[in-house]
Amino acid sequence: MASSRQYDIVLLGPTGYTGRLCGEHIVQNLPTDLKWAIAGRNAQKLEPIAQELKTLNPDRIQPDTLVVQLTSSELKELAQKTRLIINCVGPYHLYSTPVVEACAANGTHYVDATGETPWVKLIVDKYHETAKANGAIIIPSLGVESAPADILAWALVKQVREALSCQTKEINSCIKELKSSGASGGTLNTILTIFDWLPSSELMKSLKPFSLAASTPPKDIPRESIMQKLLGVRSIRDLGTLTTSPSGIADVTIVHRSSTLMPEFYGNRFVFHQFLHVRNAFIGVAVHVGFMLGLALLALPPVRWLVRKFVYAPGNGPRKENSLNDRLEYHAVATADQNTPAPQRVFGKLTYEGGMYLLTGVLMAEAAMVILKEEEKVKKVSRGGIVTSATLGQDFVDRLDNMGCRIETKVFQY
Numbered sequence: 001m002a003s004s005r006q007y008d009i010v011l012l013g014p015t016g017y018t019g020r021l022c023g024e025h026i027v028q029n030l031p032t033d034l035k036w037a038i039a040g041r042n043a044q045k046l047e048p049i050a051q052e053l054k055t056l057n058p059d060r061i062q063p064d065t066l067v068v069q070l071t072s073s074e075l076k077e078l079a080q081k082t083r084l085i086i087n088c089v090g091p092y093h094l095y096s097t098p099v100v101e102a103c104a105a106n107g108t109h110y111v112d113a114t115g116e117t118p119w120v121k122l123i124v125d126k127y128h129e130t131a132k133a134n135g136a137i138i139i140p141s142l143g144v145e146s147a148p149a150d151i152l153a154w155a156l157v158k159q160v161r162e163a164l165s166c167q168t169k170e171i172n173s174c175i176k177e178l179k180s181s182g183a184s185g186g187t188l189n190t191i192l193t194i195f196d197w198l199p200s201s202e203l204m205k206s207l208k209p210f211s212l213a214a215s216t217p218p219k220d221i222p223r224e225s226i227m228q229k230l231l232g233v234r235s236i237r238d239l240g241t242l243t244t245s246p247s248g249i250a251d252v253t254i255v256h257r258s259s260t261l262m263p264e265f266y267g268n269r270f271v272f273h274q275f276l277h278v279r280n281a282f283i284g285v286a287v288h289v290g291f292m293l294g295l296a297l298l299a300l301p302p303v304r305w306l307v308r309k310f311v312y313a314p315g316n317g318p319r320k321e322n323s324l325n326d327r328l329e330y331h332a333v334a335t336a337d338q339n340t341p342a343p344q345r346v347f348g349k350l351t352y353e354g355g356m357y358l359l360t361g362v363l364m365a366e367a368a369m370v371i372l373k374e375e376e377k378v379k380k381v382s383r384g385g386i387v388t389s390a391t392l393g394q395d396f397v398d399r400l401d402n403m404g405c406r407i408e409t410k411v412f413q414y
Contacts, residue, residue, distance in 0.1 A: 006081045007036055007037050007081055008082070008083050008372055009085075009368055010036065011038045011086045014039075021355075022360070027057045036064075041067065041069055043065070076105070085103055090189075091193050092112060092116050093119035094197070109136055109375075110137075111142045111368055112364070113363070114143070115247065117249060120386075131386055139391075141388070142360075146254035148328065149255060149330065150255050150389045151392075151400070152332055153171050155397060156171055158409075159348070160336050164344050166338055167266065167267025167337045169267065169270065169343065171255075171270075171334045172275070174242050174276060175247070175330055177327055180355075189308075212254065215261075218268060218270065218271060231288060232292075233285055238331075238412070239332075240277055241280055242284065243275060243276050243283075244276065251274040255274075255390070262381070262382075269337055323355030323357075324354075328351070330349065332347070333345055346409055346412065348407065349407070351405075367392055370396050378391060
């Protein structure tokens with residue numbers, strides 16, 4: 001990890017809900033000799049955070065405190081000081097484009113927790129080639145959207161290659177269980193402001209399954225039936241009854257970016273689908289219709305104004321004690337790309353016990369450590385630029401396993 005830069009990591013936005021949790025994870029779990037800093041726009045807000053972090057583990061290098069405004073000149077200076085920025089400043093589409101620009105231009109690695117697919121498309125289109133040319137590894141969407149789905153898909157593709165000696169044609173994935181104490185104010189605010197930011201027509205363009213593709217997508221993509229489109233429900237062998245997943249759009253676009261960044265690994269015919277598991281078809285229809293109706297209503301400015309009256313303020317969220325029993329479990333089935341009537345299939349599962357925002361902090365911090373420790377390997381696999389969590393590979397899987405986020409795969413014997 002030797003470097004001429006002053007810091008290994010700068011945590012930008014530690015005063016926010018997710019930022020605080022990420023800072024706590026760094027203090028309690030990352031190497032005690034890590035050279036790092038916390039950075040934000042307000043010194044008075046940063047100082048209490050620095051003191052809180054110090055009390056968690058006084059026997060380590062404490063972070064410096066940096067006051068930085070989100071201007072090109074100050075962000076350039078910040079990017080040049082550090083090897084990597086963990087960015088927790090959201091909504092990302094409002095505040096974080098200059099952060100990505102500074103990292104791309106200065107060869108500074110970067111991770112964030114955005115679930116804002118339209119914004120990810122914007123930064124890919126504007127900064128991917130610049131980041132690649134300057135040796136920067138930039139990984140957005142390293143939170144619950146969309147790292148769990150992405151790294152589970154990668155693990156399944158790896159198992160298919162190793163156990164069956166072929167590529168993967170399709171993965172059907174679902175959130176089997178999501179027990180959460182609620183969304184933070186920042187998440188809710190992001191959902192509302194993204195409708196203010198983009199016209200509906202532009203929003204829809206960015207939400208196509210291959211909108212973030214890095215190379216040519218497959219030509220023979222399976223189509224949904226009319227009933228599946230209308231009702232959202234389907235039954236898939238070994239996964240059960242499934243419906244539309246609210247995080248599905250973000251997850252699908254990220255996984256397809258992974259597959260088109262590494263087509264030699266996933267295969268040229270690879271397609272990914274993300275769903276939500278439900279007890280029965282009636283509940284599935286209700287979830288689908290409710291979700292689609294909710295999106296339609298949020299497109300109306302008066303509805304967004306009303307919703308803002310009832311959400312957490314940005315920077316706040318569920319109390320830690322309320323998140324103790326939170327749980328996340330994904331199930332997925334990969335189908336091998338075999339020219340037989342019944343191609344073989346592989347089952348995968350990801351589980352995590354704990355708060356979803358804590359998991360997001362873990363995902364970002366552990367991904368940062370993979371990039372710092374295995375920089376050349378990640379550059380070789382990802383080819384650099386704006387990439388995905390899947391390019392971190394087994395090193396990321398191993399670090400997550402040590403933090404209680406477990407991934408298992410097995411070949412079906414029938």
